[in-house]
Each structure stands twice: as C-alpha cells, then as structure tokens.
Amino acid sequence: MLALYLRDVRLGIRAGGGALTGVLFFLAVIATIPFGVGPDLNLLARIGPAILWIGALLASLLGLDRLFQADREDGSLDLLLLNHDRHLLAFTVFVKCLAHWTASVLPLVVAAPLLGLFMNMEPLGIGAAALTLLVGTPAITFIGAAGAAVAVALPRGGLLVSVLVLPLVIPVLIFGISASYGAVNYPNPFLQPFLILCALTLFLAVIGPVAAALALRSGAD
Amino acid sequence: MRLIAENIEGRRGGEAVFFDIGFTLGEGDGLVVTGPNGAGKSTLLRVLAGLLPLAAGRMALEEGGEDFPSVASACHYLGPENAMKTALTVSENLGFWQAFFGRPHLSILEALEMVELETIGHLPFGYLSTGQRRRVSIAKLLVSHRPVWLLDEPTSGLDKRSETQFSELMRTHLLGGGMIVAATHLPLGLEGVQQLRMGGR
Numbered sequence: 553m554l555a556l557y558l559r560d561v562r563l564g565i566r567a568g569g570g571a572l573t574g575v576l577f578f579l580a581v582i583a584t585i586p587f588g589v590g591p592d593l594n595l596l597a598r599i600g601p602a603i604l605w606i607g608a609l610l611a612s613l614l615g616l617d618r619l620f621q622a623d624r625e626d627g628s629l630d631l632l633l634l635n636h637d638r639h640l641l642a643f644t645v646f647v648k649c650l651a652h653w654t655a656s657v658l659p660l661v662v663a664a665p666l667l668g669l670f671m672n673m674e675p676l677g678i679g680a681a682a683l684t685l686l687v688g689t690p691a692i693t694f695i696g697a698a699g700a701a702v703a704v705a706l707p708r709g710g711l712l713v714s715v716l717v718l719p720l721v722i723p724v725l726i727f728g729i730s731a732s733y734g735a736v737n738y739p740n741p742f743l744q745p746f747l748i749l750c751a752l753t754l755f756l757a758v759i760g761p762v763a764a765a766l767a768l769r770s771g772a773d
Numbered sequence: 774m775r776l777i778a779e780n781i782e783g784r785r786g787g788e789a790v791f792f793d794i795g796f797t798l799g800e801g802d803g804l805v806v807t808g809p810n811g812a813g814k815s816t817l818l819r820v821l822a823g824l825l826p827l828a829a830g831r832m833a834l835e836e837g838g839e840d841f842p843s844v845a846s847a848c849h850y851l852g853p854e855n856a857m858k859t860a861l862t863v864s865e866n867l868g869f870w871q872a873f874f875g876r877p878h879l880s881i882l883e884a885l886e887m888v889e890l891e892t893i894g895h896l897p898f899g900y901l902s903t904g905q906r907r908r909v910s911i912a913k914l915l916v917s918h919r920p921v922w923l924l925d926e927p928t929s930g931l932d933k934r935s936e937t938q939f940s941e942l943m944r945t946h947l948l949g950g951g952m953i954v955a956a957t958h959l960p961l962g963l964e965g966v967q968q969l970r971m972g973g974r
Binding site for chain 1: 822842852868872
C-alpha cells in the first residue's frame with residue numbers, strides 16, 4: 553500500500569502530473585478578486601476566508617476526474633481491482649485519495665497563507681483559514697473520489713465530477729468558513745464548527761472510499 | 774490446484790457474448806482460446822479475472838488453500854493495455870507492481886533479463902517501443918508469483934525472437950505447475966495444451 557501511495561505521489565509531482573495546475577488556478581482566483589471588488593481593505597479582510605475556501609475548493613476539484621481515469625486508460629485499474637482479495641478495494645481507493653491529496657491539495661494549503669496576504673487578512677485569520685483548509689480539504693478529496701469513480705468511464709467526465717461532488721461538499725465549505733470567521737470575530741465560536749469540520753472529514757473518509765469502490769466494481773467493463 | 778469452469782456465460786451490455794463454456798485445468802495445463810473477432814475471448818478472460826460479472830454457471834479454484842481463496846487472487850492478468858505509467862522508469866513500474874501484488878518471485882533485474890531488457894531499467898517507460906513495452910509487461914508476470922496466467926493477445930507487438938522467448942517463459946511456468954489461459958489469433962508455440970474454439974455470434 554505504501555508503494556501505491558509513493559507511486560501516485562511521484563506521478564502527481566512529476567511532469568504532467570498536474571499538481572502545479574491547482575496552485576496556479578488558486579493563485580489566479582485569489583489574485584483577481586481584489587481587482588474585481590475594488591481596493592476596499594476592510595471588505596477584502598472580511599470576505600478573505602470565504603474567498604480562500606472557495607478558491608481552494610474549486611482548485612481541488614480540478615484534477616479529481618483523473619484520479620481513476622489515468623489508471624483506467626493504461627490498464628492499471630484492472631489490476632488494482634483484480635487484487636481485491638489481497639488489498640481491500642476501499643482501502644486502495646483511500647490510499648489513492650491520500651496520495652492525490654498530498655500531491656495536489658496539500659500545495660494549496662501551503663499556498664493559502666501567502667494568498668491570505670492578498671486579501672489583507674490578519675495573521676490569526678490566515679492561520680485559522682490554513683488550519684481549517686488542512687483539516688477540511690481531505691473531505692473534498694474523499695467524496696470527490698466517489699464522483700470520480702462514477703465518471704471513470706466517461707471521456708469528458710471532469711464537469712460531471714464537479715457537478716456530482718459540489719452539493720456534497722457544501723457542508724464542508726460552510727463549517728470551514730464559519731470556523732475561520734470564528735477565530736477572528738469574537739462572539740462567533742471557533743471550536744464548535746472546527747470540530748464538526750473534523751467530524752465531516754472523518755465521516756467522508758469512510759463513506760467516500762466505500763462508495764467509490766462500489767462504483768468502480770459495478771462500472772468495470 | 775484446479776481451475777474449473779462449468780457452463781459459464783458472459784455478457785456485455787446485457788447481451789450474452791458466450792454461453793455454456795466449460796473447462797478444467799489442472800497444474801501444468803494450458804488452454805488456448807481461439808475464435809474470430811467478437812467471439813468473446815477477451816470477455817471470457819475478464820469474467821475469469823472477476824472484472825466482469827459471471828452471468829451464469831460456476832467457476833472455482835479448487836485446492837487453492839489459504840493463499841488463493843478465489844480465482845481472481847490466483848491470477849495474473851495481461852490485458853490489451855500494459856498497466857505501466859509512462860512517466861515512471863521501467864524499474865519503478867515493476868517495483869511498484871511487485872510490492873502491490875506481493876508474493877515476490879524473481880527480482881526486477883532477473884525478470885528484465887528474462888525478456889532481455891536488463892539494460893533499460895533506468896529509462897522512463899514512455900521512451901520504449903511497442904514491443905519493448907509488451908516485454909516489460911510480460912516481465913510483470915514474473916516479478917510476483919501467481920499460479921494462473923490470463924493472457925489476452927500476449928504476443929501483440931512482439932517480434933519473432935521475443936515470441937519464441939515468451940513461449941519458453943510460458944513453458945517454464947507450466948512445468949512449474951502453473952496454468953495458462955491465453956486468448957490469441959497467433960500460434961503460441963505451446964504443445965499439449967487444451968484448445969477452446971469459440972464461435973462467432
């Protein structure tokens with residue numbers, strides 16, 4: 553399983569893996585917002601966490617459709633399915649999700665503090681946003697795996713994956729942003745939404761891979 | 774160990790591609806599946822590998838023991854695609870499959886020597902020619918032990934010399950008590966194996 557993780561991370565980082573695409577997209581979204589809404593520093597600081605979260609969410613949806621499609625095209629997926637007695641398929645999917653998150657989504661979390669400066673956020677707010685992203689983005693990948701597994705046989709499945717996944721990640725978005733706000737706006741709580749966000753990630757870490765494994769098994773042709 | 778299939782039926786898109794196919798393979802037995810395009814050779818192999826559902830009939834691996842509880846767990850599947858990543862080197866690709874399959878058999882270098890590619894282990898898989906890619910894919914059968922080899926057009930893209938070499942590898946596998954089910958149009962150079970002729974639609 554470690555071998556699968558290392559292989560997928562290596563593929564994500566090497567040329568053509570698309571790990572940088574997400575970061576560049578994230579940068580493009582955040583960098584254009586101040587031009588769009590105008591140079592009102594207070595307004596930017598207020599909407600900062602929300603923009604960071606929306607940008608990270610959309611950027612992390614970008615490469616999701618390739619999660620299983622690349623393996624399907626070169627025949628690797630057949631062999632991953634074939635060995636389901638040795639490695640539980642849901643666990644294989646889980647490891648692939650972790651590798652995808654490490655290679656494609658973790659760079660977004662790392663870039664988030666820098667991009668928070670663009671939004672005139674204060675240090676505490678930036679820290680809170682980065683922390684909620686760190687905890688919340690795995691949930692997007694796990695549930696995205698289910699969408700990617702459903703659309704694995706479609707040549708242009710990217711849009712379908714986003715449409716399938718987006719409604720399911722709205723709760724993650726809501727609690728992520730409210731925790732980020734809670735850290736800087738005194739009467740709002742931080743801990744409660746943050747814990748719900750953790751719970752969502754843990755919950756989806758189980759549901760997502762199991763659903764994806766089911767979809768992959770029934771979609772084999 | 775015996776691989777048994779009785780009256781099995783395979784479907785594609787709800788339509789039966791083949792039905793009432795049966796065979797029994799013991800240790801050291803091979804089965805060559807022939808037939809025109811669309812006869813269901815690849816579907817048969819995918820059904821055996823558990824990649825497509827079995828529509829009717831029964832298939833089982835008897836006396837597989839704890840190591841091989843199901844047919845799929847005892848199989849190597851060499852499909853039309855090579856299941857290798859073009860961005861990784863040949864050795865990295867084989868190393869990954871060896872670690873993932875478990876039950877290591879030959880080392881990566883030894884496996885590459887068997888297909889006479891021991892000098893190109895450091896090259897990215899994407900740089901190789903079609904025949905070389907196929908040979909690396911064949912080396913993948915050797916890095917981990919599986920008693921049953923399911924081969925779908927295994928010799929496509931191979932030159933005469935590599936074909937002979939591959940026949941030799943298959944013979945060694947059969948002599949060692951393995952089983953082979955191969956779907957092919959070309960003679961594989963195996964003697965004393967069972968034949969299964971699948972009809973057209």
